[in-house]
Amino acid sequence: MKLSGAEIFVQFLKDEGVKHVFGYPGGAVLHIYDALFQQEDVKHILVRHEQGGVHAADGYARSTGKPGVALVTSGPGATNAITGIATAYLDSIPLVVITGQVVSAFIGSDAFQEVDSVGISRPCVKHNFLVKDVKDLAMTLKKAFYVATTGRPGPVVVDIPKDTTDPGIKIDYEYPKEVRMRSYNPTVKGHPGQIKRAIDIITSAKRPMIYTGGGVVLSNAGDELTAFTKTLGYPITNTLMGLGAYPGTDRQFVGMLGMHGTYEANMAMHECDVLIAIGARFDDRVTGDTKQFCPKATIIHIDIDPASISKTVRVDIPIVGDIKTVMSDMNKELKAGKQKPDARALDSWWKQIEMWRSKDCLRYDRNSALIKPQFVIEKLYEVTKGDAFVTSDVGQHQMFAAQFYKFDKPRRWINSGGLGTMGFGLPAALGVKMAHPDHDVACVTGEASIQMCIQELSMALQYNLPVKVVNLNNRYMGMVRQWQEFFYDRRYSQSYMETLPDFVKLAEAYGHVGMRIEKPADVEGALKEAFAMKDRLVFLDFITDQTENVYPMIAAGKGHHEMHMSPERELA
């Protein structure tokens, strides 16, 4: 088959099984857009800003496990995409982002809409490529998908100069079914000796703790993790990125850990004698002061990326490998059943944990005349029967969603944890809805965050993506205000959102339904009404208590046992 570069690009996506591309046209990618126009297998979704495009592809990827694909033009198209790429990079999300580039002969001449996309994206991609010769196009694209989706996943940028897609130059095309790279061979299988050592330590623990993260989600290892945890009967905590990989409603789950984690999770971390870390990267939001981190524990760490191991906290038993594979090997060892956990020690450990749990650290004022953000999330959970896809932006609302929506399945909770990108929530929700048209999708956001990518309400209308926007409108950059209240003596510098738009009218202007909810009694009814409108995007503007804070809280650099509790909690 003789094809031009642009046709090869489109044909390759088909052959690779890509159904959706989120993108925005421009000069350098016009040949590609022309080829897209002439076929129907690969659906192009026109976003309204390249950042939104990459976030949408990202939401698509997080909710399906398949790579997300975005297409942008050179120069400003590529620079607009960077925030989205960095967001995916910090959370290890598989994306392939294609950036157009000026004609190869012009590269380096400060040509119109030229930026060094490979150079600019280098620090926030897993890898990137520049394809100067159409003969290399198919194989490079294959490598890009391979690198993005294997090992520790991540975004890959492919920069394609305009002449590479020239419709006048046709060459033979064959889909490269396989790819091998001598310089890239991620370790999948865990070392059997290390696994045996780990099982010995795990089963002889007196106060064990399982700490898991986004790696379990990325590895699709929820079932293996659940079997492992159930067999042992040990307590388990998840990072913000790991929520849902273990059922959030299960008794053994002690909640999220870290800065805004539960009292019981953080105390159990501090007191445990064996820590089993699985696909988590000991982030500073999780560890607090690393010198005081799990001071009594022998630490086992399973991760596919050797560089994640002993990076911030020294690990005693490292196991490099894919979680799904390693955990099923471990489950086999446990099933063989030579070693059994110490039932008596475990019993008294659980008694201790239940005492911590009885503190009810997430308690809030349920009698308030104002709408409490926590209450909205609880009602959202009830109305959606705990089975919605929930995306979020960044701030207090994100923490409330993580604390109060109990995720029982992986890939249901979709948020920017590593980069903490405001503006992520809405486009990500649209990407999720594109992949799961029959599921409820909610975007929990704040009045500040939503304004960073609000233009995507337009894309939502064009492609009929009826997500529900749950705006926890506290008229503050709440998370910033909270830090200013605690650490800057209530000097609320620039954290009040002046001159907010009328979100109801704004939603209507974009062709959607808007609702404002001001009383606690109206919360449930509004949510029910909104979710009943299956084919409409509904923007729910909840006017919430301006003074609410996220508790518990560990101040940056403090230990897990040094938590601030909510005033309600202290009074109780």
Add this chain to the structure above:
Amino acid sequence: MRHIISVLMENESGALSRVAGLFSARGYNIESLTVAPTEDPTLSRMTLVTTGSEEIIEQITKQLNKLIDVVKLADITGGEHIERELMLIKVRAEDANQREEVKRMTDIFRGRVIDVKDSTFTIELTGDGAKLDAFIEAVDKKSILETVRSGATGIGRGGKCLHI
């Protein structure tokens, strides 16, 4: 501690900037860096000299290994190895006395005079860094016109090889 890390990488444009970018982005020290293709033209070999605690060196080697273009690497400081650096140094050599003195020094250090002009000598010298430093110390400071050093390269002794 000072470490010499040898890296075999794909000989592709951009590979060098990935390494340099990694060091600056993560704040690692870089004392010197040399790179050239190997006998296999698709592979480059880089020698990096860096300093840091054991933890930092561990992270450096892991992060380098993580670069997609890196095929293999070794911290050769761990085992027996040979380290060499090349220096070209141009010195003032005007009168017979000066010329004789420079020549003598060069012989002592087993260097070679590779360019002779009316008033200058250019000397080629290889050795480990300390030897090159010693030479610079030994010649009259005022007579040095220019020096250029390659940065260290290194190789393991005996059967220990870094190849694919």
